[in-house]
Amino acid sequence: MTKKEIEERKFRPAREEAHDAKKQLGTPQTQSAAYKLAFQDTDFLLREDLRPVRFQLELLKPQLLMDEAKIESTFVFYGSARIPEPDQVQARIDAATTPEQKRIAESLGAKARYYEEARKLARIAAEYPVNDAGCRHFVVCSGGGPSIMEAANRGAQDVGQTTIGMNIVLPHEQAPNPYVTPELSFQFHYFALRKMHFLLRARALAVFPGGFGTFDEMFELLTLIQTGKMKPIPILLFGKDFWTRVIDFEALADEGVISHSDLNLLTWVESAQDAWDAVRAFYQDGEAPGC
DSSP states (O other), X not given: OOHHHHHHHHSOOHHHHHHHHTTOOOOTXXXXXXXXXXXXXXXXXXXXXXXXXXXXXXXXXXXXXXXXXXXXXXXXXXOOSXXXXXXXXXXXXXXXXXXXXXXXXXXHHHTTHHHHHHHHHHHHHHTSOOOTTOOBOSEEXXXXXXXXXXXXXXXXXXXXXXXXXXXEXXXXXXXXXXXXXXXXXXXXXXXXXXXXXXXXXXXXXXXXXXXXXXXXXXXXXXXXXXXXXXXXOOEEEEOHHHHHHHOOHHHHHHTTSSOGGGGGGEEEESSHHHHHHXXXXXXXXXXXXXX
16 A cells, blocks of 8 residues: 555545635634635635735646646747737738727737747647656647737647646736637636746747747746756747847847857747748757657
């Protein structure tokens, strides 16, 4: 008998205790919040003092569920939540009521091809074979939202594979896109924990044109690799024209605030096949993924 089996027999499961705790007699004492089991007391768990506990719970829940699903590595997709899929472009342009709205709709519409490239790349990654131990690699993972994130989850679903969505609580109402596998649809309170889970299993990263969130997530990864906190992985930037217009990477190196060699962390691609070929080239001399 294993140590775990011994302990399970020795102590009554918390699930049973929690069930019985709800059947307490109605007295002033049992009706007080102080009498609730600590892990059933939501108001207690939401206290400022309990932030370290909430951090731990938010780290553990996705970790345990992905372990149980035998997800060994992921292919992470970052990108804008505003880029439309191709068949929505004209409708958005037609809906514009001012010249500025039309200009923005046309600009985003010009990037709609990246929705299709994200979807194609996700299909390729999602079909990476499961190994003999049942462990899965390059499982498609996104922020669980619309646009590029939706395209990634949708591509994995196209080929009948499970796919991860890591949503974040925002002030406005939202829901994960419909292509995320429900059992792998996670919701986070802390951006820091969400970003950690993006990278804990990441074996490759595709970055499409995006805004503040995309910049934040991409630069955190670049910093982790640059400082030796994380082993290098392929960082695939789609849309060189976009990226070099909004960020002058060469100027950063010329100014001396990064090294010219740091620019080698980035791989410029324009198509799903380019991206997958780059991933294969990166790992061709590496150890084959295992469990």
